[in-house]
Amino acid sequence: MSGLKSFCDQILDYAKENCGGEYEVYATNGESFRVEVLDGQIKTYSVNDYTGVSFRIKKNGKMGYASTTATDCEGIPELVKAACDNAEIIENPDEQFIFTGSESYPAPKQYGEELDGITAEEKINFAKLLEKKATEADERIIKVESSTVMSGKSTVIIKNSNGLDLCGKSNFIGAYVIPIAKEGDKMNDGFGICGGFDRACLDADKAVRKGVVEAIDFLNAKSVKSASMRVIFRNSAFCDMIETFSGIFSSDAAQRGLSMLAGKEGEKIASDCVTLTDDATLDFGFGSHAFDAEGVAGRRTVVVENGVLKTLLYNLKTAHKAGVQSTGNASKGGYSSPVGISVSNFTLTPGEKTLDGLCEKMGDGIIITEVSGLHAGANAITGDFSLMAKGYLVEGGKQGRAVTGVTVSGNFYELLKNIEEPGCDMYHNIYGEAISSPSVLISAPMSVAGE
Amino acid sequence: MVEKRVSEAVLARAMSTGADYAELYVEDNTQDSISMIADCVESANTSRDKGAGVRIFCGTNSVYAYGNGTDERSLLELADKAAAAAETAKRSNVDLVLKNVTFEPLCKAEIPSFSVDKKTKTDALKQAYFAAREYSADIVQVSGSLSSSVKRVYVANSEGVIGRDERPYIRLGVYAVASDGKENQSGFVGPGNSAGFEFIQGLDLKAQGREAARIAVTMLHAGKCPAGKMPVVMDNAFGGVVFHEACGHALEATSVGLGNSVFCGKLGQKIANEKVSAVDDATMVSEWGSRAMSDEGEKTERIQLIKDGILTGYMIDKLGSRRMNMRSTGSGRRQNYTYAPTSRMSNTFICAGTDKRDDIISSTENGLYAAKMGGGSVNPLTGEFNFAVMEGYMIRSGKICEPVRGATLIGKGYEVLLNIDMVADDLVLGQGMCGSVSGSVQTNVGQPMIRISEITVGGEI
Numbered sequence: 001m002s003g004l005k006s007f008c009d010q011i012l013d014y015a016k017e018n019c020g021g022e023y024e025v026y027a028t029n030g031e032s033f034r035v036e037v038l039d040g041q042i043k044t045y046s047v048n049d050y051t052g053v054s055f056r057i058k059k060n061g062k063m064g065y066a067s068t069t070a071t072d073c074e075g076i077p078e079l080v081k082a083a084c085d086n087a088e089i090i091e092n093p094d095e096q097f098i099f100t101g102s103e104s105y106p107a108p109k110q111y112g113e114e115l116d117g118i119t120a121e122e123k124i125n126f127a128k129l130l131e132k133k134a135t136e137a138d139e140r141i142i143k144v145e146s147s148t149v150m151s152g153k154s155t156v157i158i159k160n161s162n163g164l165d166l167c168g169k170s171n172f173i174g175a176y177v178i179p180i181a182k183e184g185d186k187m188n189d190g191f192g193i194c195g196g197f198d199r200a201c202l203d204a205d206k207a208v209r210k211g212v213v214e215a216i217d218f219l220n221a222k223s224v225k226s227a228s229m230r231v232i233f234r235n236s237a238f239c240d241m242i243e244t245f246s247g248i249f250s251s252d253a254a255q256r257g258l259s260m261l262a263g264k265e266g267e268k269i270a271s272d273c274v275t276l277t278d279d280a281t282l283d284f285g286f287g288s289h290a291f292d293a294e295g296v297a298g299r300r301t302v303v304v305e306n307g308v309l310k311t312l313l314y315n316l317k318t319a320h321k322a323g324v325q326s327t328g329n330a331s332k333g334g335y336s337s338p339v340g341i342s343v344s345n346f347t348l349t350p351g352e353k354t355l356d357g358l359c360e361k362m363g364d365g366i367i368i369t370e371v372s373g374l375h376a377g378a379n380a381i382t383g384d385f386s387l388m389a390k391g392y393l394v395e396g397g398k399q400g401r402a403v404t405g406v407t408v409s410g411n412f413y414e415l416l417k418n419i420e421e422p423g424c425d426m427y428h429n430i431y432g433e434a435i436s437s438p439s440v441l442i443s444a445p446m447s448v449a450g451e
Numbered sequence: 452m453v454e455k456r457v458s459e460a461v462l463a464r465a466m467s468t469g470a471d472y473a474e475l476y477v478e479d480n481t482q483d484s485i486s487m488i489a490d491c492v493e494s495a496n497t498s499r500d501k502g503a504g505v506r507i508f509c510g511t512n513s514v515y516a517y518g519n520g521t522d523e524r525s526l527l528e529l530a531d532k533a534a535a536a537a538e539t540a541k542r543s544n545v546d547l548v549l550k551n552v553t554f555e556p557l558c559k560a561e562i563p564s565f566s567v568d569k570k571t572k573t574d575a576l577k578q579a580y581f582a583a584r585e586y587s588a589d590i591v592q593v594s595g596s597l598s599s600s601v602k603r604v605y606v607a608n609s610e611g612v613i614g615r616d617e618r619p620y621i622r623l624g625v626y627a628v629a630s631d632g633k634e635n636q637s638g639f640v641g642p643g644n645s646a647g648f649e650f651i652q653g654l655d656l657k658a659q660g661r662e663a664a665r666i667a668v669t670m671l672h673a674g675k676c677p678a679g680k681m682p683v684v685m686d687n688a689f690g691g692v693v694f695h696e697a698c699g700h701a702l703e704a705t706s707v708g709l710g711n712s713v714f715c716g717k718l719g720q721k722i723a724n725e726k727v728s729a730v731d732d733a734t735m736v737s738e739w740g741s742r743a744m745s746d747e748g749e750k751t752e753r754i755q756l757i758k759d760g761i762l763t764g765y766m767i768d769k770l771g772s773r774r775m776n777m778r779s780t781g782s783g784r785r786q787n788y789t790y791a792p793t794s795r796m797s798n799t800f801i802c803a804g805t806d807k808r809d810d811i812i813s814s815t816e817n818g819l820y821a822a823k824m825g826g827g828s829v830n831p832l833t834g835e836f837n838f839a840v841m842e843g844y845m846i847r848s849g850k851i852c853e854p855v856r857g858a859t860l861i862g863k864g865y866e867v868l869l870n871i872d873m874v875a876d877d878l879v880l881g882q883g884m885c886g887s888v889s890g891s892v893q894t895n896v897g898q899p900m901i902r903i904s905e906i907t908v909g910g911e912i
Contacts, residue, residue: 041512043511043512044513045536046511046514046516046790047517047532047536049518049520067496068498070501087570088569090493138721145711187833188832223907255627372837373828373837373839386857409678
């Protein structure tokens with residue numbers, strides 16, 4: 001890491017001597033590990049060290065970006081020149097910022113020291129254990145398509161001409177299993193996952209149970225007759241829905257007319273039972289950060305309270321435009337991406353009922369346990385979605401037969417208004433965005449298309 | 452990019468613990484993108500991504516180590532990391548002599564995109580952008596992008612090959628949003644090619660922009676699509692995403708080699724209507740999914756996947772070849788050095804048939820006409836797929852009628868293939884990015900207009 005810091009300094013020194021204006025280096029490095037086991041043997045194994053450096057410069061009020069993975073001094077003039085050239089063609093009139101620093105920074109725990117002590121051999125053995133447990137869990141499990149352990153750690157450095165000098169590090173470990181069940185000529189797969197920041201989070205039984213139940217329950221699942229039905233989204237499925245549409249809470253999307261929440265701050269946008277919080281300061285949250293991609297301190301922000309939109313999520317640029325403070329939600333898709341906005345740890349506040357309790361309240365309808373095709377069948381701008389779904393029928397308040405081959409369609413903005421009751425069964429997404437949600441009961445019937 | 456001597460040393464080191472195959476992959480990729488939104492140039496970014504990977508096989512087990520360093524010391528370290536993970540007790544001294552193999556480039560940039568100044572590129576993007584913006588008062592927002600890249604690839608493997616390839620890419624994207632104040636609808640066009648700036652010069656940029664806007668405006672004034680089972684006529688070009696999702700992925704060694712595809716063991720059997728023939732052809736000149744050399748240092752091929760309804764081939768990479776006991780078809784691809792390669796599609800399409808477009812529509816009593824498809828996904832094990840219809844119309848009494856929105860098509864790949872009952876003669880390709888285990892790669896989908904006799908359409912009840 002000291003090598004990366006000194007490379008950053010060299011870039012800043014070069015820029016100081018050769019360019020005017022304000023400029024910043026955003027650098028990241030780290031390592032990742034992945035092992036996949038098949039039939040008790042390593043199927044694929046990969047290890048990686050990476051480094052990426054992004055340079056941005058504000059010239060005549062415009063921000064230009066360039067990035068590289070080649071950390072040799074010879075490349076520095078080319079990197080700086082590319083950023084300057086890019087700044088020349090920018091037309092966006094919005095004021096841009098190279099930050100000077102927040103007064104203080106939170107210190108959420110993001111690094112599980114225990115993970116450093118887990119050897120490659122232990123990870124391989126855990127992947128083998130997952131496969132073995134899944135195969136032995138039920139005689140209908142004929143094999144495991146994938147049993148994988150992944151881990152990684154990374155460091156982020158932000159240093160700029162305004163004196164900002166920040167460094168943060170994080171790590172994680174995770175594992176998943178995809179068992180395949182067969183009965184007659186029918187085959188089906190399931191997906192189970194576990195992960196976190198210590199040894200205890202590698203819970204093989206939990207991951208296997210979920211994967212095996214999913215593989216077996218849907219072996220004989222059938223479609224239903226197309227109908228308008230009451231719906232419960234199970235926790236993990238609703239996490240996926242929130243993740244798909246989390247962009248509507250971005251002030252950037254709103255200011256560009258790409259979110260229907262534009263101008264709705266202070267208004268009722270969801271039912272009374274909906275409270276959504278974004279909190280970058282949680283210990284061991286997958287989305288936690290002490291500082292965001294612009295170096296602004298991470299914080300806790302209540303986005304929706306009892307159905308009222310309290311605030312959108314801001315970075316420095318959009319906050320300036322709206323005359324408010326940044327909420328510390330600046331983000332980069334990767335080290336080379338320009339600064340955008342995303343949620344940190346985004347949570348739908350739970351209610352009191354269990355999933356069974358929600359079923360009882362619903363009476364007749366369907367529990368959606370999985371939605372797929374989110375990248376194609378969901379339109380983040382309009383809120384419209386039409387998604388392939390799996391789940392269970394609910395009859396007389398009791399969970400019934402498994403259902404597959406249906407699509408559920410509706411509109412996310414409407415869905416927020418139609419949440420009748422959130423349950424108490426929190427699920428935490430451990431890849432993709434860090435979304436947490438309980439199961440939710442929807443008040444208005446939804447279109448479920450089947451046969 | 453790497454000295455022959457160094458490659459030989461790296462491969463030998465990688466095989467020192469008993470591996471029976473080793474491969475070194477080095478890549479240097481420079482990308483440039485300009486994007487517009489709200490009627491002005493919003494961002495411009497240039498990035499250079501350089502890295503290397505060393506892969507070894509022990510039978511059908513594979514180990515991959517990768518990183519950003521491409522100097523001799525870094526490459527030898529990668530070889531050591533890979534060798535250390537080999538689960539064999541053997542020690543072996545490997546002596547390799549590598550030979551340069553020339554792959555005649557299929558895709559050449561006549562006007563290399565990096566030789567074109569940013570102002571010229573910006574002006575081209577603006578033509579398409581403002582054509583969309585000015586199409587209708589309903590258009591409230593447009594975003595546009597022009598991205599280009601040049602990727603230089605070097606592969607050396609223990610079969611003795613050293614190969615090099617240079618791959619230029621360029622793509623325009625225009626995304627238009629129409630709104631009536633209550634609801635929004637969107638339309639997209641994204642023509643691309645493995646070529647230089649001459650591809651952009653050859654486009655009718657204004658027509659591209661207008662097309663994105665037209666879709667958005669048409670869908671804004673569309674009613675919701677009715678749900679249920681019905682015949683679906685799918686138009687050519689990006690309509691081929693149905694074949695890509697419903698069949699293509701299940702014909703990749705990635706799923707077939709592990710027994711996880713519905714098409715396992717079906718070579719020589721009828722899997723589609725006899726009107727259906729399909730190929731995967733990486734050897735087409737300057738096409739989006741083409742390349743001369745696979746990412747495993749092999750020559751690419753035209754693979755006949757289906758001939759008159761009979762399954763005739765799979766897309767196979769080196770590891771898949773070992774698993775399936777079949778020869779590799781040069782289908783190994785990867786997004787970049789951070790992924791080990793696996794079998795992937797290139798330009799994959801249903802071949803032209805003999806039916807006429809007009810006959811297909813007029814012979815369809817009632818159904819859905821999917822003029823433009825959006826993206827989709829598939830589970831290769833069960834064959835279940837879903838994809839979105841970006842621009843759809845109802846067909847009534849053999850005529851294309853009112854536009855409908857919000858339709859998705861869901862079904863099983865092997866059922867749909869058998870249900871394709873008409874195939875027109877107007878094959879066109881469409882560009883997309885395909886995501887799978889070895890990352891996101893450029894792929895062409897394609898087909899002539901086809902009719903599926905019955906498929907489940909998700910929409911309004």
